[in-house]
Each structure stands twice: as C-alpha cells, then as structure tokens.
Ligand SMILES: Nc1ncnc2c1ncn2[C@@H]1O[C@H](COP(=O)(O)OP(=O)(O)O)[C@@H](O)[C@H]1O
C-alpha cells in the first residue's frame with residue numbers, strides 16, 4: 212500500500228511537514244528525494260515548526276548539515292537538517308555520522324537523500340516528492356514501519 216499525500220500549494224506542503232513532524236520520534240532519519248524546487252525545504256520548515264524550532268530554517272547547501280535546537284513534548288532536542296546535493300559518494304554521507312547524531316535525542320531530515328538511502332536503507336523514512344504539471348506535489352512515504360507507525364502515516368496521508 213502506498214502512503215501518499217498531495218499538496219496543492221507550498222503552504223500545504225509546509226503543513227504536511229508540520230503534521231509529519233508531530234509523528235517523529237527521537238532517532239528518526241527522514242530522507243527527502245525529488246528534483247530541485249520540489250518542496251523539500253518547504254516540508255522541512257513544517258517539520259521544524261512542529262518540533263518547536265525557533266530560528267529560520269533554510270537550505271543548508273553549503274554546510275551539509277545544520278543543527279537546530281527544538282522545544283517540544285516529543286523528547287526531540289535537536290533537528291539535524293542535511294543537504295546532500297553536493298555529496299558524491301555514500302562514503303561522504305557515512306562521514307557525517309547522522310546515525311550517531313540522532314542517537315542523542317535527535318532526528319535528521321536530509322534533502323537529496325538518495326545516496327543516504329544506501330547507508331540507512333529501510334531503517335530510514337523516505338519521502339519522495341513528485342511535481343505535477345499543475346505545480347501540485349505528491350509526497351509518498353516509504354520504509355519499513357511497525358503497524359502502529361504505518362497506521363499513523365496512513366492517517367497523515369488522509370489529511
Ligand atoms: N505544492 C507545492 N509545494 C511546495 N512548493 C511549491 C508548491 N507549489 C509551488 N511551490 C514552490 O516551489 C518551491 C519549492 O522550493 P523548495 O522547498 O526550496 O524545494 P527544494 O528544497 O526541494 O529544492 C518554492 O518556491 C515554492 O513556493
């Protein structure tokens with residue numbers, strides 16, 4: 212079964228991120244894929260809002276990974292926002308040690324997460340952004356989830 216949510220404008224994509232952010236748990240790694248301008252950063256801004264990040268979230272293209280302090284009741288203290296656009300090999304992704312970073316009550320949201328999926332595999336939550344001719348986006352969620360999670364994400368898709 213595909214878990215997918217279609218967003219007709221950028222506000223709705225941000226809202227999709229916000230709703231998704233509320234479902235996250237410490238240790239989660241979310242990989243975002245889709246072409247330039249697909250809405251990956253827009254979605255991440257929504258996740259950040261849900262997690263109670265106070266500062267502005269922008270594309271971390273030159274820094275690779277940016278850390279944002281969070282304020283929420285989910286026990287998530289840090290949002291690691293990555294951008295792998297300039298990364299050429301899975302080895303470089305491994306060097307970022309995201310798997311270890313999220314163990315300290317963090318979550319990671321990674322734009323251009325294709326290479327990272329080689330490392331994290333189904334342990335990660337993958338969200339693919341498809342852009343339609345009318346500019347709407349369809350966000351489809353992939354990964355190996357337990358039944359509770361699958362239900363939560365299915366509910367998220369219906370909103
Ligand atoms: N449904 C939509 N969802 C997200 N962005 C949209 C949508 N429709 C138009 N846009 C526009 O597309 C751009 C998305 O940019 P951004 O989130 O930075 O993409 P990415 O990080 O994937 O490169 C924004 O300028 C936004 O206003």
Ligand SMILES: [Mg+2]
Pocket residue numbers: 251252270322
């Ligand atoms: Mg971006």
